[in-house]
Amino acid sequence: xxxxxxxxxxxxxxxxxxxxxxxxxxxxxxxxxxxxxxxxxxxxxxxxxxxxxxxxxxxxxxxxxxxxxxxxxxxxxxxxxxxxxxxxxxxxxxxxxxxxxxxxxxxxxxxxxxxxxxxxxxxxxxxxxxxxxxxxxxxxxxxxxxxxxxxxxxxxxxxxxxxxxxxxxxxxxxxxxxxxxxxxxxxxxxxxxxxxxxxxxxxxxxxxxxxxxxxxxxxxxxxxxxxxxxxxxxxxxxxxxxxxxxxxxxxxxxxxxxxxxxxxxxxxxxxxxxxxxxxxxxxxxxxxxxxxxxxxxxxxxxxxxxxxxxxxxxxxxxxxxxxxxxxxxxxxxxxxxxxxxxxxxxxxxxxxxxxxxxxxxxxxxxxxxxxxxxxxxxxxxxxxxxxxxxxxxxxx
Ligand code: IFM
Numbered sequence: 001x002x003x004x005x006x007x008x009x010x011x012x013x014x015x016x017x018x019x020x021x022x023x024x025x026x027x028x029x030x031x032x033x034x035x036x037x038x039x040x041x042x043x044x045x046x047x048x049x050x051x052x053x054x055x056x057x058x059x060x061x062x063x064x065x066x067x068x069x070x071x072x073x074x075x076x077x078x079x080x081x082x083x084x085x086x087x088x089x090x091x092x093x094x095x096x097x098x099x100x101x102x103x104x105x106x107x108x109x110x111x112x113x114x115x116x117x118x119x120x121x122x123x124x125x126x127x128x129x130x131x132x133x134x135x136x137x138x139x140x141x142x143x144x145x146x147x148x149x150x151x152x153x154x155x156x157x158x159x160x161x162x163x164x165x166x167x168x169x170x171x172x173x174x175x176x177x178x179x180x181x182x183x184x185x186x187x188x189x190x191x192x193x194x195x196x197x198x199x200x201x202x203x204x205x206x207x208x209x210x211x212x213x214x215x216x217x218x219x220x221x222x223x224x225x226x227x228x229x230x231x232x233x234x235x236x237x238x239x240x241x242x243x244x245x246x247x248x249x250x251x252x253x254x255x256x257x258x259x260x261x262x263x264x265x266x267x268x269x270x271x272x273x274x275x276x277x278x279x280x281x282x283x284x285x286x287x288x289x290x291x292x293x294x295x296x297x298x299x300x301x302x303x304x305x306x307x308x309x310x311x312x313x314x315x316x317x318x319x320x321x322x323x324x325x326x327x328x329x330x331x332x333x334x335x336x337x338x339x340x341x342x343x344x345x346x347x348x349x350x351x352x353x354x355x356x357x358x359x360x361x362x363x364x365x366x367x368x369x370x371x372x373x374x375x376x377x378x379x380x381x382x383x384x385x386x387x388x389x390x391x392x393x394x395x396x
Contacts, residue, residue: 001395001396002393002394002395003330003333003393003394003395003396004392004393005333005393006336009343010063010102010307010343010344010345011061011062011064011345011388011389012057012062012063012064012065012101012102012104012344012345012347013057013062013065013066013346013347013348013349013350013366014066014310014346014347014348014349014350015046015067015068015349015350015351016067016068016106016109016110016159016353017073017111018040018043018110018111018354019040019043019109019349019354019356020043020046020349020354021043021045021046021047022040022043022044022045022046023047024040024043024070024073024111025072026072026111026113026114026117027111027112027114027117027121027175028040028111028356030114030175031174031175031177037357038354038358038359038360040354043353044351044352044369044371044374045374046351049374050092050095051095053351053367054092054101056350056367056376056378057099057350058099058100058101059386060366060378060385061386061389062386062389063101063102064101064102064104064344065101065102065104065350066106066156066310067103067105067106068106068107068109068156068159069089069138070111071107071108071111071112071131071134072111072112072113072114073088074086074089074138075134075137077113078130081137086138086142089105089138089142090141090142093142093152102153102154103152103154104154104156104309104346105142105154105156106156106157106158106159106224107134107138107155107157107207108131108158110159110164112127112175117175117176121176121196122196122200122203123192123195123199125199125202127199127203128199128206131206131207132203132206132207135155135157135207136211139152139155139210139211139214139219140214143214143219152219153218153219153220154220154222154256154307155211155219155221155222156222156223156258156309157204157207157208157221157223158200158203158223158224159223159224159260160224160226160260161197161200161223161246162226163226165193165196165197165200166193167357168196169189169192169193169196170190173357201246201250204223204253204254207221208250208253209253219255220255221253221254221255222256222257222304223246223254223258224309224310225247225257225258225260226260226261226262226310227261227295227298227299228243228263228264228291228295229288229290229291229294229295230242230243230265230267231264231265231266231267232266232267232268232274234267235267238265238267243295243298254304255304256304256305256306256307256343257299257302257304257305257307258307258308258309259296259299259306259308259309259310260308260309260311260348261292261311262285262310262312263285263288263291264277264286264288264291275288281313281320282316283314283358283362285313287313287320289324289327289330289331290331292308292311292328292335293331293332293335296335296340296342297338299340300338300339300340304341305341305342305343306340306342306343307342307343307344307345308342308345309346310348311325311328311346311348312324312347312349312364313364314355314362314364316363318368318379318380318381321366322380322385325381325385325388326384326388326394326396329388329394330396332345333393347385349365349366350366351365351367351376352365352367352368352369353365353369365379366378366379366381366382366385367379367382
């Protein structure tokens with residue numbers, strides 16, 4: 001039997017600026033140095049090799065691609081926009097369009113310009129206005145269809161606000177937490193967590209309004225939200241707090257929902273993550289494809305188109321990836337058959353890349369990176385994914 005996906009379904013892969021571009025100077029690069037974390041350095045040198053990478057995406061038949069714009073490149077100092085950097089992203093968009101690939105552009109994927117970090121990052125309400133001004137500049141510039149190519153139609157304002165806020169403020173694991181040698185981590189605070197989370201929701205709302213106030217008519221704006229499948233007695237509370245709170249708050253300000261699905265969480269007694277499934281990725285994350293079905297069913301209530309903006313596995317030997325993709329897609333298909341309006345799937349990630357505090361060792365890519373030579377090698381599972389893309393489905 002063939003599982004067929006809806007006509008015009010979008011198939012692609014995702015990356016983010018700091019994880020692939022190389023040569024970034026922002027709060028993360030400073031934090032990497034200060035804490036002795038592995039440094040993102042030249043990452044995949046995607047900033048210079050994006051043409052080659054988009055050729056690979058095309059060769060794999062992908063018709064969409066998600067990437068992010070690095071705020072610190074665009075506005076290295078407050079109010080000073082770097083036109084050369086804007087032109088760089090315009091070129092990336094043109095190159096995608098020339099290859100028939102629809103861009104999904106993320107405006108903020110966790111890194112901040114140094115001057116924003118210095119004013120307190122998302123703890124400071126001013127950052128909401130600064131972010132809106134940056135979004136306005138970008139959307140106006142990148143909608144300027146000079147080459148006669150279509151402008152960006154899909155904008156993702158924020159990536160995974162809940163993961164960022166949890167790791168940065170509840171766990172004190174990510175910037176702005178300072179290294180122990182400097183008296184940190186000082187930012188670990190439930191109060192700050194709530195404040196930043198609320199500020200991010202307001203930042204999205206403001207950016208949404210600003211983006212829609214440009215002349216571009218067919219623009220779609222959403223966020224990429226990392227939702228988990230919870231089971232157990234605490235599930236309703238966690239579902240509300242983790243999965244729904246942010247989406248409820250911005251419900252009048254989104255045209256689509258981006259879902260990043262990675263986690264299943266069974267709660268037993270007072271213990272989280274009591275998952276029985278022993279199948280795990282290289283970084284110990286449980287592989288639980290069925291969870292995506294439940295999460296999608298829960299999102300149906302928002303009555304918006306859904307794009308799976310991330311789903312992927314760290315698997316250096318490429319032994320799980322093909323099955324991982326097919327199993328998740330099987331459950332996505334089931335959700336579609338139950339009336340959930342899923343319109344696209346982005347595998348995380350196109351390339352192996354810099355996995356934040358873990359450094360480069362986790363290998364999520366459809367394409368393997370040799371970080372010494374910068375050689376790209378397409379993994380066998382990527383060709384299997386390409387078959388699915390070509391067929392708009394697969395046999396089960
Ligand atoms: O690499 C990250 C990405 O930046 C955000 N979503 C989860 C991925 C895997 O951890």
